[in-house]
Amino acid sequence: MSYRGRFAPSPTGELHFGSLVAALASWLRARQQRGQWLVRVEDIDPPREVAGSSQSILAALQQLTLTADEPPLFQSQRGDAYAKALQELRADGHAFPCWCSRADLETENTLHRDGRCISSPRGGREPAWRLHVPDLDIAFDDGLQGPQRQNVREAVGDFVLKRADGLWSYQLACAVDDAFQRITEVVRRYDLLDSTPRQILLQRLLGLPTPAYLHLPLALDTEGRKLSKSSDAPPIDAREPGATLARALRFLGQPAPEIPDIQAMLRLAADRFDLPTLHRLTARPADISPD
Ligand SMILES: [Zn+2]
Numbered sequence: 671m672s673y674r675g676r677f678a679p680s681p682t683g684e685l686h687f688g689s690l691v692a693a694l695a696s697w698l699r700a701r702q703q704r705g706q707w708l709v710r711v712e713d714i715d716p717p718r719e720v721a722g723s724s725q726s727i728l729a730a731l732q733q734l735t736l737t738a739d740e741p742p743l744f745q746s747q748r749g750d751a752y753a754k755a756l757q758e759l760r761a762d763g764h765a766f767p768c769w770c771s772r773a774d775l776e777t778e779n780t781l782h783r784d785g786r787c788i789s790s791p792r793g794g795r796e797p798a799w800r801l802h803v804p805d806l807d808i809a810f811d812d813g814l815q816g817p818q819r820q821n822v823r824e825a826v827g828d829f830v831l832k833r834a835d836g837l838w839s840y841q842l843a844c845a846v847d848d849a850f851q852r853i854t855e856v857v858r859r860y861d862l863l864d865s866t867p868r869q870i871l872l873q874r875l876l877g878l879p880t881p882a883y884l885h886l887p888l889a890l891d892t893e894g895r896k897l898s899k900s901s902d903a904p905p906i907d908a909r910e911p912g913a914t915l916a917r918a919l920r921f922l923g924q925p926a927p928e929i930p931d932i933q934a935m936l937r938l939a940a941d942r943f944d945l946p947t948l949h950r951l952t953a954r955p956a957d958i959s960p961d
Contacts (some may be wrong), residue, residue, distance in 0.1 A: 676853050681720060684906075691859075766800060767791070814884050856883050857886065859886055923950070
């Protein structure tokens with residue numbers, strides 16, 4: 671099976687340094703493996719979406735010459751596939767409707783577990799749909815972070831698949847789409863490591879393949895804060911693609927060859943992409959500043 675990687679941004683702001691690092695690392699891995707690289711826009715949460723953000727992220731990738739091998743997949747157009755997956759989980763008894771509010775669960779000071787609802791069905795109100803999470807350890811070997819193990823029931827309990835307001839959960843959409851796009855390795859930010867066991871559990875219940883995983887060190891700003899779109903991280907300067915890419919390469923511990931032709935620079939960087947160096951950096955992400 672040939673290598674297929676992906677970059678999956680959420681359109682909640684412009685492309686910032688942390689996202690660029692994820693985009694670049696996944697691109698380098700795919701190119702080094704002579705595989706394909708895809709882009710998926712995770713636009714399943716309209717209330718959190720920033721208008722024009724999808725277009726600006728895709729335009730920034732283009733300016734940086736991080737070119738995908740297929741047209742981008744938009745999760746906002748994948749509702750039927752998520753509905754089908756939920757239907758399968760319901761048919762197999764893995765999903766149940768839930769009218770519990772956040773306040774209900776806080777009163778019980780507990781996670782939602784074992785399919786046990788606090789609130790009873792409320793007529794006229796749409797339920798959320800949750801996964802009845804089995805008492806089971808999910809283990810996987812992360813390409814950078816090493817062996818991982820989580821009991822999803824203990825850690826997060828019966829997680830939401832579809833919200834009461836009709837929005838699909840990130841976990842379900844991601845599991846379904848990684849399979850749909852035939853992704854063989856997921857290279858993404860460290861803060862999604864914790865989501866991976868939930869996604870592997872869904873893949874197993876839905877009979878989908880599990881890709882390999884590689885979670886990168888976090889991109890931190892000069893004061894050691896995580897760079898995320900929600901914390902006003904500055905957007906990257908795509909008008910200076912060479913300098914911007916060189917900065918991201920250095921963050922990944924890779925040599926940043928000073929070549930005016932950025933496509934040649936990226937090709938060289940992909941040929942030299944060195945996972946062991948990145949692995950050493952993973953052990954001490956806090957030491958690294960993007961500047
Ligand atoms: Zn419930």
